[in-house]
Amino acid sequence: MSNYRIGLIGLGGMAHSHIRWIAEEGRYEVVAVSDVNEGALAEKGDELRIAPDRRYADFKQLIGDPDIDAVVSVTPNNVHAAIIRACLEAGKPFLAEKPFTRVFAEAAPLLALYEARPVRGMIGFSYRYTPAFRYARELVRAGKLGAVRSFSIQYLQGWGSALNDTPYLWRFNKDITGTGTLGDLGSHMIDLARFLFGEFKELSAQMRTLIPERRDPATGRMVPIEVDDFVSFQGVMSGDEAGVFQSSRNAVGSGNQHEVTIYGDAGTLHASTLDPERVVWTREEAPGRLARAVVEVPAYCKATQYGDFLSLLDGDAPDGLPGFMDGYRNQEVLDAVIRASGERRTVELQARPERARE
Numbered sequence: 001m002s003n004y005r006i007g008l009i010g011l012g013g014m015a016h017s018h019i020r021w022i023a024e025e026g027r028y029e030v031v032a033v034s035d036v037n038e039g040a041l042a043e044k045g046d047e048l049r050i051a052p053d054r055r056y057a058d059f060k061q062l063i064g065d066p067d068i069d070a071v072v073s074v075t076p077n078n079v080h081a082a083i084i085r086a087c088l089e090a091g092k093p094f095l096a097e098k099p100f101t102r103v104f105a106e107a108a109p110l111l112a113l114y115e116a117r118p119v120r121g122m123i124g125f126s127y128r129y130t131p132a133f134r135y136a137r138e139l140v141r142a143g144k145l146g147a148v149r150s151f152s153i154q155y156l157q158g159w160g161s162a163l164n165d166t167p168y169l170w171r172f173n174k175d176i177t178g179t180g181t182l183g184d185l186g187s188h189m190i191d192l193a194r195f196l197f198g199e200f201k202e203l204s205a206q207m208r209t210l211i212p213e214r215r216d217p218a219t220g221r222m223v224p225i226e227v228d229d230f231v232s233f234q235g236v237m238s239g240d241e242a243g244v245f246q247s248s249r250n251a252v253g254s255g256n257q258h259e260v261t262i263y264g265d266a267g268t269l270h271a272s273t274l275d276p277e278r279v280v281w282t283r284e285e286a287p288g289r290l291a292r293a294v295v296e297v298p299a300y301c302k303a304t305q306y307g308d309f310l311s312l313l314d315g316d317a318p319d320g321l322p323g324f325m326d327g328y329r330n331q332e333v334l335d336a337v338i339r340a341s342g343e344r345r346t347v348e349l350q351a352r353p354e355r356a357r358e
Helices: 013-025 038-047 059-064 077-090 104-116 131-141 181-197 305-314 324-341
Strands: 002-011 028-034 070-073 094-096 121-122 148-156 199-207 211-217 222-224 229-238 240-248 257-264 267-272 277-286 289-296
Touching: 002 059, 002 257, 002 324, 013 028, 013 059, 013 305, 028 059, 059 070, 059 131, 059 148, 070 148, 070 229, 077 121, 077 267, 094 305, 104 121, 104 199, 104 324, 121 305, 121 324, 131 181, 131 257, 148 181, 181 229, 181 240, 181 324, 222 257, 229 324
Parallel strands: 002 028, 002 070, 070 094, 094 121, 148 240
Antiparallel strands: 148 257, 199 229, 211 222, 229 240, 257 267, 267 277, 277 289
């Protein structure tokens, strides 16, 4: 089996996790890095023992390097589209962080390019690899909950709360991120719903900026905040499952609380990142008597993001791998949430023909 030479773009905080995940698989080697920060480039280059001529300030040079087999992109949102475009143009396989693009207007041209010249691509919806969510998907697909009537998904964090006096940083800059909580956490909620139930048919939404200004640590001045701190929406999925979604980075006491509760005719299932190896399953134990059980996730439901990326590079996309079209369709739903909130109306999403698996 082949080993793969990886070019890593973006050396900020999340890069540390990706470097660890890459190393754990045993069939990757990071041979090139790129970042606009010269200090980070030098520090991480030394740490990874990257040759000086493989430390690129310009990501396009890294993508064009013929000795790199695949690209991993871990950057802020404002360069997602340009990096994916460069990978498509170079025919270079890639794993790119979510959201797919900063705004939907950047996504449409990428779809046209991809359809003209497909490239093996994966989008970093890492919570598809939470064992509890994968087991929930298996139970839903096997009909163990009966007909699913409704569900709720939430993703709550507390780091942005007023209690923490969180300063202004790039995640609050609309020019960089496009949206706030919606693109950061809401994109994961949308992906989990699609992973479990298929496509969205329609939705209505509200987006709120809870803290209108934050202090810039560089200048000491208060900066107006133009992105959302809170988002909620209601959606109807392709099988008529009704869903309620809530996300905030201002939820005091929530660390990384991403969870789903699924209500079916034969029972209720709860899965959460707070207990990723188990699900809570409520079902009929005997006629008229319900039982609530905490169930361990079976081994066959466990997989890793970089294990699936290996399979993709080997030429086989496993079921459930978040590919290029998952990123694009996620961006369509993000755009629908923005329009539904801004126009105070229900937005319908157009059904699209299925493509061959990426």
